Structures are given as C-alpha cells and as structure tokens.
Amino acid sequence: MFRISLAVLASLASGFLPGEAIAKEAAPAARVYEGSVGSSPIVLSLERSEDSVSGNYFYRARRFDIDLGGDVKKGVIHLESGVTGDKLSLKPDGSGYAGSLTTAKGKTLPVQLRAVGPEAAVDVPADAGEGIDLYEKMRLSGLTLKPQKLETVAGRNLRWYVEPTTGARLFRVESGYAAPVMETMNKALAQIQWANVSEYFGCPSSDGGSGLENVSVDKPYLSDAYVSFAIEESWSCAGAAHPDAGMEAHSFDARTGKEIELDDLLKFGKGPVPQKDSDAWLDYRSKTFAPALVTLLKRLYPKEMKAPRSDDDCNYSDAEVWSFPAWRLTEKGLYVGASFARAMRVCDNPEWSIIPYAALNESARRR
Numbered sequence: 001m002f003r004i005s006l007a008v009l010a011s012l013a014s015g016f017l018p019g020e021a022i023a024k025e026a027a028p029a030a031r032v033y034e035g036s037v038g039s040s041p042i043v044l045s046l047e048r049s050e051d052s053v054s055g056n057y058f059y060r061a062r063r064f065d066i067d068l069g070g071d072v073k074k075g076v077i078h079l080e081s082g083v084t085g086d087k088l089s090l091k092p093d094g095s096g097y098a099g100s101l102t103t104a105k106g107k108t109l110p111v112q113l114r115a116v117g118p119e120a121a122v123d124v125p126a127d128a129g130e131g132i133d134l135y136e137k138m139r140l141s142g143l144t145l146k147p148q149k150l151e152t153v154a155g156r157n158l159r160w161y162v163e164p165t166t167g168a169r170l171f172r173v174e175s176g177y178a179a180p181v182m183e184t185m186n187k188a189l190a191q192i193q194w195a196n197v198s199e200y201f202g203c204p205s206s207d208g209g210s211g212l213e214n215v216s217v218d219k220p221y222l223s224d225a226y227v228s229f230a231i232e233e234s235w236s237c238a239g240a241a242h243p244d245a246g247m248e249a250h251s252f253d254a255r256t257g258k259e260i261e262l263d264d265l266l267k268f269g270k271g272p273v274p275q276k277d278s279d280a281w282l283d284y285r286s287k288t289f290a291p292a293l294v295t296l297l298k299r300l301y302p303k304e305m306k307a308p309r310s311d312d313d314c315n316y317s318d319a320e321v322w323s324f325p326a327w328r329l330t331e332k333g334l335y336v337g338a339s340f341a342r343a344m345r346v347c348d349n350p351e352w353s354i355i356p357y358a359a360l361n362e363s364a365r366r367r
Contacts, residue, residue: 042060076091140194
C-alpha cells in the first residue's frame, strides 16, 4: 500500500488509558467507542502515548476518517482534527465518555460515547480477513461485493467483483488451476480488495469526499506458474503536503496459490535472504540487492541505464532507487520499477525495466 491510512492509528495500541487523573475515575480501558455527535452515529478510536492522545473517528453515514490529536488536562480529553478543525472535549461517563464537538464554523453539538468490544462488529464481510482491527471491522460493516462480468484471460475464467460505495474492483479466478489453489488465491484476493475499500475511506479529500483520484487494475498476467496483477493509483489525501501516485502489485504461485515476494524470484549474493523488514534485510537490499540489480539492468538496458549528464534527469544508474522496487510478473518477464524521491517522482516505474525470464533464471542459478 502507498498511503498511510488514518485508520492505521487505530491498530497501534491495545488500549486507551487517559492518564492517572482519569484512571482514578475508572475510565474504560477499551479503545474503540460508538455513539453520536448530535443525532449522527459515529465510531471513534482513541489511544495515548505518554501525555498526548491521538485517534480518529468516522460518521457511519459516510465512513471517511477524521483525524484527532490532543492531550489530557485535569481529567478532560481535548482533541482537534487537523483536517476539519473539529474540536472535541470529552469526560469519562460510565462505560464511555460524554462531552461536546465544536465545528470549525463554531457550531457545538453534544457527544455521547460508550466503549465497545468485538460484539459490536456485526454484519462484517466474511471474506475481509481476520487481521483487521475492531475499528476497521465496524467501518466495513454492511458493505458487500457485487459480482460482475466473466472474463477469459489466457484460457482461464476470471470473475470481477465491485464494492458499490467505493468502486473498488478486483477479480477472482474461477478456472484454469487446481481447486485448492484457486481457493487460496481467491481468499487473498478478497482480503486485498477489502483493504483497498478501507484505503478509500482512510484517504479523505479536503472537501470531505475520497482523496483517491484514479484507481485502475491492470489486466492480470496468468500462466501455469504465476498469477500477477497491478493496481495503479493516484491520490491526494487531506492533510498531505502533495498529491502522489504509485503501483500496488501482487503475485501468486499458481502451483500453491500463495502470494510470493520479490526475494522469492530475484536474489543476489551468497546465503539466504535475511528476514523481511529486519535490519539485516534492509542492509541486504541497499548494499547487495540494489547494486547487483543495477549491474543486471545495465547489461540488459545499457542505453536507459547510462548515467545522465544533468541532475535534473532520471538517474537509473543510482542503486538507491532500486533498493525497494515496485514489481510484478508479465508475459515478457519480471517488471521492476524504480522509486525516486518526491522531487523526481516523474522518474518512477519506467516502462522498459523488465528482466526476461531467461535472465531471471540465470540469476536464480547463481544463488
């Protein structure tokens, strides 16, 4: 995923304890609450780091995240949204909180909240996965996927599904592979689609709608060995300094149905690849993987990989831009996309950077 959804705030801690003053008043330990602002139902998540309080909430009617940040003073939680300008003042009240919300235009509305647990997540899509938190489950409550047309790709049938509120669209594989393989892949595809639905609501625009400006799913690549596809996105989330864009891709082993990583396909150096996201892995990616990938690409694409004369041009010979490439599998081979700093973002993901399967196999033989 490219965007840091505001919903991520809801998954960073296991509970909310608003300080000693509130703790003495037996404040609820639950971090997710439901209730109302005026007559409008909301769901709110709160968490604390030392003396600061952060979180987010959404109106059930629209589901878009509204950020919150603030502190606790004399037992009262003071919160403000950097995007909408909403200000909340909350005091412990039984199993929840009571207080008020003042809008940026100065209108004040009563707030009533009660702590909730897993039982509050009703009518959650069964295929959304177990890895999502309570706040996100409550946001997805009541949403469904609608089946669309059947499409044949490489002799295999795909069924497309759409979530009508967000327009999030993705396929399922209905033929061409062993039944257990398709079941495993389709389960993962459903979770990817629901994650994209969550991203839609987690990226509000400054005018209150969605900040996702364009989302398109490329035609998937299907072979006897792999299933691979990419989602091209552009977005401008409220509160972000600049609009942005990128590619989210997923690839599956067609023999097992399990999702695969780039390190499963392309490895350089001796010994096994360190555990993903570990310090050793980060070191491997920057000091071993990226320089070796540059060497390989220079051999395959000497003209495109030539260092430019000007700092204003795309420098694909810089190993740093290849440490964490976007990637997907295609008919011609493994596509890898460079990633530049924001000022040079136009250089991201060139069209030509495909490693043919023959060269990929050669790399594998060198392990």
